Amino acid sequence: MIREEAHLRVDRMKVTSLRTKFGRVDICEEGAKARGIVLTNDTEHPGDEMETKLSKNLLRYFEGERVDFSRYDVDLSGYTPFEVKVLQATRRIPYGAVKSYKEIAEEIGNPRAYRAVGYTLSKNRSCVVIPCHRVLGSGGSLGGFSAGIEWKINLLKMEGVLKDPDYLRA
DNA sequence: CGGTATGAGCTCC
DNA sequence: GGAGCTCATACCG
Numbered sequence: 001m002i003r004e005e006a007h008l009r010v011d012r013m014k015v016t017s018l019r020t021k022f023g024r025v026d027i028c029e030e031g032a033k034a035r036g037i038v039l040t041n042d043t044e045h046p047g048d049e050m051e052t053k054l055s056k057n058l059l060r061y062f063e064g065e066r067v068d069f070s071r072y073d074v075d076l077s078g079y080t081p082f083e084v085k086v087l088q089a090t091r092r093i094p095y096g097a098v099k100s101y102k103e104i105a106e107e108i109g110n111p112r113a114y115r116a117v118g119y120t121l122s123k124n125r126s127c128v129v130i131p132c133h134r135v136l137g138s139g140g141s142l143g144g145f146s147a148g149i150e151w152k153i154n155l156l157k158m159e160g161v162l163k164d165p166d167y168l169r170a
Numbered sequence: 171c172g173g174t175a176t177g178a179g180c181t182c183c
Numbered sequence: 184g185g186a187g188c189t190c191a192t193a194c195c196g
Contacts, residue, residue: 144191
């Protein structure tokens with residue numbers, strides 16, 4: 001019984017890679033639910049790209065289109081209640097906008113947990129759909145990014161948030 | 171810049 | 184079940 005359920009899950013699982021101008025992006029979907037979006041520092045590409053609604057919209061996004069991912073279903077299993085609140089608050093940041101770690105902490109009713117907010121975002125499995133690149137330090141500093149700070153800079157520049165000289169003073 | 175306060179989660183005993 | 188550690192922070196001098 002457990003085996004059959006596991007099998008069904010595997011059948012519903014789609015994994016593919018997208019070629020973007022910033023590097024390869026790996027995505028994993030289960031049914032209509034985003035399970036993981038990984039920004040890699042890899043330029044090589046395994047081959048065919050599977051077409052799904054999410055992959056098509058991600059490609060549009062990486063081409064510079066203003067795509068809203070806030071209605072996509074995202075897998076939040078395995079996260080603690082605190083982490084879920086952080087990730088949901090982060091999801092509500094619109095395209096081209098930013099918030100600070102502290103503002104996220106305040107929004108979820110735990111104003112001094114700004115440091116824990118950063119730690120939580122470092123564990124975000126679904127980049128872009130949960131736009132953790134839109135969370136910066138409170139003075140406008142970049143903060144960190146687990147996929148590499150270049151990704152954060154590129155995405156923010158693409159969304160029109162950062163002008164070129166801005167990231168020189170990280 | 172450097173130090174300190176700070177909270178969530180994890181590991182070890 | 185707590186001490187001790189790690190973090191993508193904030194804020195002050």
